[in-house]
Amino acid sequence: MPESILVGLDGSEASGRAADAAADAARRHGLRLVLACVVPWSPYSFTTAEENERRPVEKEREAASARERVLDPVVARLSEPGDLVIEGVVRHGHPAETLVRLAREHDAAWITVGRIGQSRVRTLLFGSTPTSLIQLSPVPVLVVP
Amino acid sequence: MTSPSGSLLAATFDERVDGFFAPVSDVITTIVFFAVPLDFIDEGVELPLIVVWLVIAGLFFTIYLRGFQFRAFRHAIQLIRGRYDDPRDAGEVTHFQALATAVSGTVGLGNIAGVAVAISLGGPGATLWMIIAGLLGMCTKGVECTLGVKYRNVYPDGRVSGGPMYYLTKGLRERSPRLGTFGKVLAVLFCIFTLGGAVGGGNMFQANQAFSQAQSVTGGADGPLGGGGAGAIFGLVLALLVGAVIIGGIRSIARVTDKLVPFMAVFYVIACLTVLFANLTAIPDALWAIVSQAFSPEAGYGGIVGVLIQGFRRAAFSNEAGLGSAAIAHSAVKTEHPATEGHVAVLEPFIDTVVICTMTALAIVITGTYLDEASDPGVQTTSAAFESVVGWFPIVLAVAVILFAYSTMLAWSYYGLKAATYLFGESMVVDRTWKLVFCLFVVIGASSTLDAVIGFSDSMIFLMSLPNIIGLYLLARVVKREITGYRARIDSGEILPVAERT
Numbered sequence: 001m002p003e004s005i006l007v008g009l010d011g012s013e014a015s016g017r018a019a020d021a022a023a024d025a026a027r028r029h030g031l032r033l034v035l036a037c038v039v040p041w042s043p044y045s046f047t048t049a050e051e052n053e054r055r056p057v058e059k060e061r062e063a064a065s066a067r068e069r070v071l072d073p074v075v076a077r078l079s080e081p082g083d084l085v086i087e088g089v090v091r092h093g094h095p096a097e098t099l100v101r102l103a104r105e106h107d108a109a110w111i112t113v114g115r116i117g118q119s120r121v122r123t124l125l126f127g128s129t130p131t132s133l134i135q136l137s138p139v140p141v142l143v144v145p
Numbered sequence: 146m147t148s149p150s151g152s153l154l155a156a157t158f159d160e161r162v163d164g165f166f167a168p169v170s171d172v173i174t175t176i177v178f179f180a181v182p183l184d185f186i187d188e189g190v191e192l193p194l195i196v197v198w199l200v201i202a203g204l205f206f207t208i209y210l211r212g213f214q215f216r217a218f219r220h221a222i223q224l225i226r227g228r229y230d231d232p233r234d235a236g237e238v239t240h241f242q243a244l245a246t247a248v249s250g251t252v253g254l255g256n257i258a259g260v261a262v263a264i265s266l267g268g269p270g271a272t273l274w275m276i277i278a279g280l281l282g283m284c285t286k287g288v289e290c291t292l293g294v295k296y297r298n299v300y301p302d303g304r305v306s307g308g309p310m311y312y313l314t315k316g317l318r319e320r321s322p323r324l325g326t327f328g329k330v331l332a333v334l335f336c337i338f339t340l341g342g343a344v345g346g347g348n349m350f351q352a353n354q355a356f357s358q359a360q361s362v363t364g365g366a367d368g369p370l371g372g373g374g375a376g377a378i379f380g381l382v383l384a385l386l387v388g389a390v391i392i393g394g395i396r397s398i399a400r401v402t403d404k405l406v407p408f409m410a411v412f413y414v415i416a417c418l419t420v421l422f423a424n425l426t427a428i429p430d431a432l433w434a435i436v437s438q439a440f441s442p443e444a445g446y447g448g449i450v451g452v453l454i455q456g457f458r459r460a461a462f463s464n465e466a467g468l469g470s471a472a473i474a475h476s477a478v479k480t481e482h483p484a485t486e487g488h489v490a491v492l493e494p495f496i497d498t499v500v501i502c503t504m505t506a507l508a509i510v511i512t513g514t515y516l517d518e519a520s521d522p523g524v525q526t527t528s529a530a531f532e533s534v535v536g537w538f539p540i541v542l543a544v545a546v547i548l549f550a551y552s553t554m555l556a557w558s559y560y561g562l563k564a565a566t567y568l569f570g571e572s573m574v575v576d577r578t579w580k581l582v583f584c585l586f587v588v589i590g591a592s593s594t595l596d597a598v599i600g601f602s603d604s605m606i607f608l609m610s611l612p613n614i615i616g617l618y619l620l621a622r623v624v625k626r627e628i629t630g631y632r633a634r635i636d637s638g639e640i641l642p643v644a645e646r647t
Binding site (some may be wrong): 009036039043044045047048049053055059063092098101138 | 188227228232235237238239241242243245246249302303304306343399402403404406473474477478479555556559560
């Protein structure tokens, strides 16, 4: 039996609504809620030597700022009623791939994400996390408008 | 440059820079390239000891580590593909990034201009020796980078950096306290030479050749960049662009070049292949010339030793193996085992010398442009080879040259900075002073003639290998332990690829 619901957060309003929807479902099914914020990062990007030197510091800073600005407010809001087991995770990596990995690690029943509502041209050019998630995910994906 | 008086003034500036610089360069060159005359082989053949020094190091480590560079290849590629990266380390510097940073620092004009110089002075046979030097250099590089990671420095604020100055001090102190003092001396010497190498080969040589190519594609001496002060003005613009990134901290420029350099490198190889395919029938002859003339060159190239020296010298200048610079670039990688970066670093001279330099060499040998004595050997020799096939290739080459030069300059400004802060301590004053001096030398490099620049660049860069390689020999046992220990754990299955871990 799956034991959690995974939510991908990016600080947008839609991702906030996704978290709300997932919290409701978690209550109903008695599942854990895992809130994840993925800092976009590629192991194959090109960097300068100076950036490499600072990388460990930068990684910490990025993670701390993601936790502070994106994760903590939502965790605080949803844990107020006190009837849910909530876990917050910050990871670096490709957003969709990392969410899939987290879904496996936490044995998620499904993944919930918000829709960004970007134009078709943008999606065509850059893709979007929900669309690549649908292609990669081993579990159902719920996209909240 | 329209008014005659203006151009006269400018002309004297370039000449004055050159006049001041040439004698300085001559003195240093004579000392560093102290050569044993080998008149018994052929008139005028000399053997520079510094080149022997580098090659023997490569040979020693290849034998001592039983051909490590060849055995490391497969595992190095697995490491780069992230097969052994712990997902929890996502966000840190990967093996791929460390290698890419190092490669963008080494792939520079040595690959385009240096090769042309080698073949113009040593004939087609120099190519073979260059490749052999590249293969030996792979091992030296692996040794350096293993040590660079093992003894790297973690600053109190969490930054990570390493390099010969750290393994020379920490590594030798670990062996014995008395060696520790000696290590300190070596580290200081290394840093002084690195400052010189950074303004020489990492800066002036690059600026100089970038200007030379820009001038030649815009119409040579009659074009807009043909005037007397053009070199100084070109240098000033380049210095401003370098300064904008290293002093002004305008990261976006650096980021753009970072994205363009790999693209240009691929394009450069494609351009070389185009030249080869256009002359498909000439390839067997060219290959034969490269192999046969490596051992029995035609007259005028200084005999087998002369050819060998040219090949070895330019290979070392291009891939920087044994100089210690790569150890600085590679050491920020996130890894538990220093030997992993040693494996990955082996690929750097391979990409630089065995692939890219060989491409340039084939293009030059096939088209025969090295025989043309009208132009100075350098970028223009390569440019002429490209032009003989596709008319507009020299323009692309000029863009590539300027980009390669620029990225190499940024990389060396960092190496120099690390040396400066090691010598004078971490402070804003040291940081700013070094960066301003660096920018000043961009201007000097662009306005100087090639001989003066190339002499100085070579000497300072090669001097770095003196303290560095002494350190490598003294720490050889440490490296062997690291590498064989790591490989034993891989073979026994103690270290598994991430996918197979439970």
